[in-house]
Amino acid sequence: MDPANSRKILVVEDEGLIAHDIASRLEALGHQVVGTASTAEEAIEKAADAEIVLMDIRLDGHADGVQAAIAIREKYHVPVVFLTAHADRSTLDRAKEAGPFGYIVKPVAHASLNTSIEMAMYKHKTDRELELREAWMRTVLVSVADAVVVSDVDGRVVMLNHAAEVLTGWTQPEAMGQPISKIVPLAEQDSEEDAGDPVALAILRDGPVPLSGAWKLVSRSGREMMVEGSAGPVRAGGVTVGAVLSLRDVSARHWEERQIRQALKLEAVGRLAAGVSSDYSNLLAIITKQAGQLLRQFSEYSPARQAAEEIELAAAAAGRINSRLAAFGTRQVSEQETISLNGILRRAAKTIESVLPHSVELSMRPDPKISRVKGDAALLEQALMSLVLHACTRMPEGGRVLIETGCAELPSHGRMVRHAMLAITYTGHEPEPERLFEPASTGEDGLALSIVHATVTEHGGYISAQATAGGGCRIEMLLPAVIGQPLLPRPVGAEARSILLVDDRDRLRLQIHNFFEANGYNLLEAADAAEAAAIGQVHEGRLDLLIADAFAVQIAEELRREHPDLEVLRVVDDAENGPNEIRRPYTQRALLERVEALLNPVRTLTADSQG
Secondary structure, three states, X not given: OOHHHOOEEEEEOOOXXXXXXXXXXXXXXXXXXXXXXXXXXXXXXXXXXXXXXXXXXXXXXXXXXXHHHHHHHHHHOOOEEEEEOOOOHHHXXXXXXXXXXXXXXXXXXXXXXHHHHHHHHHHHHHHXXXXXXXXXXXXXXXXXOOEEEEEEOOOEEEEEOHHHHHHHOOOHHHHOOOEHHXXXXXXXXXXXXXXXXXXXXXXXXXXXXXXXXXXXXXXXXXXXXXXXXXXXXXXXXXXXXXXXXXXXXXXXXXXXXXXXXXXXXXXXXXXXXXXXXHHHHHHHHHHHHHHHHHHHHOOOOOOOHHHHHHHHHHHHHHHHHHHHHHXXXXXXXXXOEEEOHHHHHHHHXXXXXXXOOOOEEEEEEOOOOOOOEEEOHHHHHHHHHHHHHHHHHOOOOOEEEEEEEEEEEEEEOOEEEEEEEEEEEEOOOOOOHHHOOOOOOXXXXXXXXXXXXXXXXXXXXXXXXXXXXXXXXXXXXXXXXXXXXXXXXXXXXXXXXXXXEEOXXXXXXXXXXXXXXXXXXXXXXXXXXXXXXXXXHXXXXXXOEEEEOOOHHHHHHHHOOOOOOOEEEEEEOOOOOOOOEEEOOOOHHHHHHHHHHHHOHHHXXXXXXXX
16 A cells, blocks of 8 residues: 555544454555554543544444544544444434544444545545634634625525624524625614615626715614625526625715815815905904994994994994804814813813703713723814804703713724724714815804814814714714823732733723723733833832833833842743743733733632642
8 A cells, every 4th residue: 555545543442353453454555554443431541642533433432432432523623434334324313412523333344444444534534624614714704804704595694794783783593594785784874774684686697786975874873884895696506695795984084085075165264264264354444433433423422422332333343253254264273181081071060060051851870991092172162162152042941961971993094093983973863974174154043063173173083973863863973082091900809910011002902901991900001112111110119020022121121220030021922931031922821821820920820730
């Protein structure tokens, strides 16, 4: 036999003579018999060295061949071929539970022995390749950022990945077997009519159908978003068996484009307003001066005095309007400081309650985990009040106002940027929310909302308005979060150990921070060595462990001036050289276990001994 076709085989047979005979035949065929076994326990122990196992179904002992085969498949992924003198239906049905790769009926025929082994090995190889491809595909589908929904040829959902669950609001078990048009309801942006099922269209065309332009998707929760993507048929053996629909939420991109257009428009209007205001200031000054002179010349009872007084009052009113034009044209954010939107909401709460009519119900939901922002607190508070006053004008007969804060992430230059959010939702009808922040020449709002938009833009943020499912409106103000400042969280309980993580990747630090805090540790963050040294100086209390990469030794030397008992865990790219190193890439669980071993060696050893 060709050595490439030689196999390492374990023979499991409780009849010694039969086992010896089968082993001899296998060796005569050029195979290597790694051993024989007569019980299930012995078979499981010896199967680690085998490429294939020939297993008798009936074995002496507590477990039979079927139970042994199941254990071997689960533990070693080694194929099993059953040897049996019992070919009855009940025996075969039970044997199928182990997923065998073939059956050889005793007495074993010499010709069929090698054929059964080769067929089993080929089937095992094919199954392993298929299993590997499926594992890759599952990982890709789970990890891909786009939402992917797979349907059968009848348009019913077969699978959806995690991104699709988030986008649609449906979970995999809930969506299974449902019409895809129900799980992913699509419509054209400028039409309330159902845009049809792109999956059915793709199957009909026998080709991909792009979803580009203005398409909207309403999630299960009622959230409306703009999407792009495509649908394509899945064919196997020349027959269409289903389709794949992939989608991505492009609301943020469209939103950002709309914000840029709005900002350019407001910038042009602002320049015009500044120029007009300058010209009008001179004219109003003349009118006010001349009206004052006329009033000094007319007696109190002169018929012309009333006309002069009306001129003076009109000039004063025009002056106030002109001041607003000037402010709109020349607005600038003054000195900025690190602030919390929760603090702004807290300071403005009493004023907001005082201006709201009794017929309007007010609710506030500040998020305690909201990120801080850099900005002008006075301007942002003024913007908040302008939005609240506008909401009141849309609810003359009463309604509800909800003000809430939170966090959101928006794409920027190919990465996600964290923002702090201040949102106002009110029940009043907004006829054209997309034009809400455009300058208006009439109405009580006038330029107020345009000034709000300018304020948010000058802070590097975004503001948008959209109709809600209940007929009201929601305005969201998003401001860039402050990232990279030293965070000094309170210890989680008296036993909490303090760890300093030095890494220049913000999102990775945030993930590890949340994970370690949830496991009872007080984790501090630094982006570089200088920031780590600053944290070491201002941190009150003990610092137990430093996690850093290339400059861990230098950082530790600096920190040990204030924290002499500091342990160090160095992140390396090569092989680990002791327990004080961990190789990249690592999982957060592996990092936690290494930290536990360094900070709590006694507890770790006790847990290992008990295990």
